Amino acid sequence: MPDEIGTGAVGTIEGLLVETRRFPPPPEFAAQANINDPSVYERARQDPEGFWASIARELEWDQPWQTVMEWNPPWVKWFVGGKLNASVNCVDRHLKAGRRTKAAIIWEGEPGDERVLTYQDLYREVNRVALALRRLGIEKGDRVAIYLPMIPELPIAMLACARIGAPHSVVFGGFSADALADRINDCQAKLLITADGGYRRGRVVPLKETADRALDRCPSVEKVLVVRRIGESHQVTMQAGRDLWWHEVLAGIREQYCPPESLDSEHPLYILYTSGTTGKPKGQLHTTGGYLTGVYITSKWVFDLKPDDIYWCTADIGWVTGHSYIVYGPLANGATVVMYEGSPDWPDKDRFWDIVERRHVTILYTSPTAIRQFMRWGPEYPARHDLSSLRLLGTVGEPINPEAWMWYHEHIGRGRCPIVDTWWQTETGMILITPLPGLTTTKPGSATLPFPGIEPDILDEAGNSVPTGQGGYLVIRRPWPSISRTLWGDPDRYVKTYFSKYGPSIYVTGDGAKRDEDGYYWILGRVDDVLNVAGHRLGTMELESALVGHPVVAEAAVIGVSHEIKGQVPVAFVSLRAGYTPSDSLAEELRRHVAEVIGPIARPERVIFVADLPKTRSAKIMRRLLRDIAEGRVLGDTTTLTDPTVVEEIKRTWIAEH
Ligand code: 6R9
Numbered sequence: 001m002p003d004e005i006g007t008g009a010v011g012t013i014e015g016l017l018v019e020t021r022r023f024p025p026p027p028e029f030a031a032q033a034n035i036n037d038p039s040v041y042e043r044a045r046q047d048p049e050g051f052w053a054s055i056a057r058e059l060e061w062d063q064p065w066q067t068v069m070e071w072n073p074p075w076v077k078w079f080v081g082g083k084l085n086a087s088v089n090c091v092d093r094h095l096k097a098g099r100r101t102k103a104a105i106i107w108e109g110e111p112g113d114e115r116v117l118t119y120q121d122l123y124r125e126v127n128r129v130a131l132a133l134r135r136l137g138i139e140k141g142d143r144v145a146i147y148l149p150m151i152p153e154l155p156i157a158m159l160a161c162a163r164i165g166a167p168h169s170v171v172f173g174g175f176s177a178d179a180l181a182d183r184i185n186d187c188q189a190k191l192l193i194t195a196d197g198g199y200r201r202g203r204v205v206p207l208k209e210t211a212d213r214a215l216d217r218c219p220s221v222e223k224v225l226v227v228r229r230i231g232e233s234h235q236v237t238m239q240a241g242r243d244l245w246w247h248e249v250l251a252g253i254r255e256q257y258c259p260p261e262s263l264d265s266e267h268p269l270y271i272l273y274t275s276g277t278t279g280k281p282k283g284q285l286h287t288t289g290g291y292l293t294g295v296y297i298t299s300k301w302v303f304d305l306k307p308d309d310i311y312w313c314t315a316d317i318g319w320v321t322g323h324s325y326i327v328y329g330p331l332a333n334g335a336t337v338v339m340y341e342g343s344p345d346w347p348d349k350d351r352f353w354d355i356v357e358r359r360h361v362t363i364l365y366t367s368p369t370a371i372r373q374f375m376r377w378g379p380e381y382p383a384r385h386d387l388s389s390l391r392l393l394g395t396v397g398e399p400i401n402p403e404a405w406m407w408y409h410e411h412i413g414r415g416r417c418p419i420v421d422t423w424w425q426t427e428t429g430m431i432l433i434t435p436l437p438g439l440t441t442t443k444p445g446s447a448t449l450p451f452p453g454i455e456p457d458i459l460d461e462a463g464n465s466v467p468t469g470q471g472g473y474l475v476i477r478r479p480w481p482s483i484s485r486t487l488w489g490d491p492d493r494y495v496k497t498y499f500s501k502y503g504p505s506i507y508v509t510g511d512g513a514k515r516d517e518d519g520y521y522w523i524l525g526r527v528d529d530v531l532n533v534a535g536h537r538l539g540t541m542e543l544e545s546a547l548v549g550h551p552v553v554a555e556a557a558v559i560g561v562s563h564e565i566k567g568q569v570p571v572a573f574v575s576l577r578a579g580y581t582p583s584d585s586l587a588e589e590l591r592r593h594v595a596e597v598i599g600p601i602a603r604p605e606r607v608i609f610v611a612d613l614p615k616t617r618s619a620k621i622m623r624r625l626l627r628d629i630a631e632g633r634v635l636g637d638t639t640t641l642t643d644p645t646v647v648e649e650i651k652r653t654w655i656a657e658h
Pocket of ligand 1: 274397399422423425426447523526
């Protein structure tokens with residue numbers, strides 16, 4: 001979630017960590033992989049537009065496009081003149097292809113209830129909800145806000161919106177009333193779809209009550225559709241004339257079929273807000289044809305989706321990972337997806353492994369934050385379960401520290417499964433830097449190579465490509481089909497944020513990266529997370545990986561704190577694995593360890609032991625808040641944190657030690 005990128009800092013980010021382990025694709029995996037011909041890279045390089053067009057042709061179009069790509073930097077359009085519908089591609093198409101009785105969604109609620117929807121079931125529900133939306137006055141182009149827990153009605157509602165051409169804006173169910181109201185008001189949604197509640201760690205999350213508080217200041221919302229997830233035990237207030245029960249509205253729908261809108265390739269599919277570290281959230285606008293092409297092919301090639309796979313992405317649909325890799329990508333491939341409502345430690349810390357075992361999950365996609373949490377809980381939880389159904393593992397969301405990668409490989413993949421470390425952003429819509437599991441030799445901690453057709457580069461301040469091994473700004477030099485087209489209602493901010501540092505044809509990601517001698521990419525973290533020690537710009541990522549590489553450390557966050565002489569010095573916040581206790585000698589040992597692994601300039605000035613680190617609900621460590629604490633500032637926005645008490649705790653520790 002990039003924010004405006006500072007242009008003041010000069011220098012380069014130094015990549016110092018060296019990783020020598022290599023994991024070539026297992027031969028049996030490579031032999032059966034959807035993509036195992038390396039010439040695909042060259043083919044895409046020689047004719048990127050032809051490459052993307054050949055992929056787009058695998059989708060179902062009502063009308064073919066005239067122009068593959070129209071580029072007036074920074075503005076781009078894909079498959080111009082083509083018409084299609086995303087819900088037809090994710091649902092109707094599979095009925096014709098013999099997948100009527102195949103499970104589309106295997107859903108598990110936190111309390112243990114379950115629902116399985118075949119493609120036929122999904123088709124029926126999407127059509128009926130689309131008809132209901134039309135009956136409620138929603139027309140093509142109207143925005144629909146969705147604030148739901150992880151229940152089947154969430155993907156159903158999204159696909160129903162797509163069917164009638166009403167862009168949806170999904171707001172993560174953990175967001176506050178203020179965050180919800182800001183998003184609804186920014187996109188001027190006409191309808192809100194919510195639920196009486198959802199389950200999280202055995203408790204009810206009162207979504208309707210939160211929505212009611214938000215709606216007090218959302219004049220654009222005319223109607224609210226309420227799904228009954230909890231029922232009798234959790235009463236909600238229904239406002240007459242505004243609020244309607246989902247099941248009651250659907251009971252009144254007699255027809256079975258809602259003709260899909262035939263939409264321009266560039267018709268808006270959805271708006272999804274990225275909460276930056278400053279300023280108001282940015283409404284990333286994704287459109288139809290290009291987005292679907294990108295998520296379709298990355299799902300097929302990166303996750304190697306096969307007809308018999310049981311694919312589970314553990315993200316919440318409220319984030320882009322859920323949009324692209326629970327809903328649109330896998331369903332466009334006719335895959336079976338697992339969807340889980342609740343927390344990984346409910347009723348116990350082996351819930352994920354229990355789901356993998358019972359559902360015979362073959363492909364698992366999760367985040368480094370989750371993996372580090374599992375490491376901390378200990379290998380005994382996965383060890384209780386038969387995980388032999390797994391054949392491929394993926395991660396996304398943050399740089400994965402090599403030690404977390406190795407743990408995932410050993411304790412979850414049991415040494416057998418390739419790991420795909422996928423780098424991408426809400427803005428990019430699809431995975432851009434990633435291994436292809438049948439082709440790429442992986443190195444723990446590297447997202448490896450650009451996906452075919454993607455042209456990244458790493459630049460210094462002046463815009464020159466940096467030499468091998470040196471860090472710089474990660475950019476993308478040519479458009480790809482699923483790039484966010486603009487920020488809703490704020491095109492100037494779009495240009496300023498992504499297309500001003502190096503001119504309008506170069507997309508600036510906001511991440512730092514380096515390339516090694518094999519051309520592999522190593523993401524060094526957000527450029528605003530770098531520190532500058534005596535003129536050396538260091539990515540926080542490498543210091544953190546060095547710390548996580550020490551056997552006592554569960555998680556680490558490193559920040560730069562002002563220092564009279566050196567400019568900045570690294571300060572490390574560290575949480576320990578179960579069974580270890582903080583001590584001065586341990587702090588000293590960790591400082592020495594970092595100096596040994598990376599070099600003396602990286603030695604943390606201080607190591608502060610904490611119970612937990614502040615993380616956003618999209619599983620990213622919020623280093624900005626740690627900097628605020630360390631430099632004695634008033635804490636910035638904390639509404640996106642998983643657990644706001646964590647920062648208060650750290651603040652107390654910090655003050656006590658000063
Ligand atoms: C998909 C998603 C985007 C930011 C991105 C980067 C970080 C994501 C990563 C990764 C290193 C990976 N990020 N995947 N860093 N390796 N494999 O997370 O989107 O929420 O918009 O965040 O996440 O910093 O710029 P989003």
